[in-house]
């Protein structure tokens with residue numbers, strides 16, 4: 622696994638969603654580290670029934686076109702901010718905790734990315750399409766039958782330094798129940 626260059630709390634504090642990327646691929650070691658981080662994630666009952674899919678160019682084109690057909694706009698509007706790496710989190714429909722598990726795995730990957738100076742963003746364009754027959758058909762053509770659904774997707778890459786978000790105030794609360 623490639624070594625990160627930030628400690629874990631530093632990576633957590635530094636991470637912001639990145640929606641502008643340089644046209645530069647990640648190294649194989651970086652990709653390997655990201656996928657390893659995802660696969661190490663906590664998951665309910667340690668089922669590990671999920672599959673982290675690296676989306677290749679042909680599948681990406683088809684997924685983006687399908688998204689545009691459902692959500693409107695043109696395919697370019699749904700192309701994961703042109704990030705060099707797109708990851709789909711697939712899991713079994715029968716796993717009732719699949720969305721929570723997806724959160725853990727993708728957050729692990731996003732924090733690993735931050736630790737390596739990379740950017741990431743969760744892209745939820747399939748959230749309302751879980752039961753869309755054409756998405757199921759496309760997944761089947763890509764090797765995943767109807768028992769699998771997309772529970773999350775994220776984009777990764779080198780952040781464009783011109784367009785990054787500053788740190789933001791935290792609005793959530795911590796409370797004591799006593």
Ligand SMILES: Cc1cc2nc3c(=O)[nH]c(=O)nc-3n(C[C@H](O)[C@H](O)[C@H](O)COP(=O)(O)O)c2cc1C
Nearest residue numbers: 636637638639640724742743744745746773786789
């Ligand atoms: C479940 C989930 C779905 C999200 N969906 C999208 C999305 O579809 N498009 C997008 O640009 N950002 C998406 N985000 C990123 C959030 O907008 C972002 O995390 C939030 O605004 C906080 O900003 P930060 O990530 O920079 O801290 C999503 C995040 C989560 C956790």
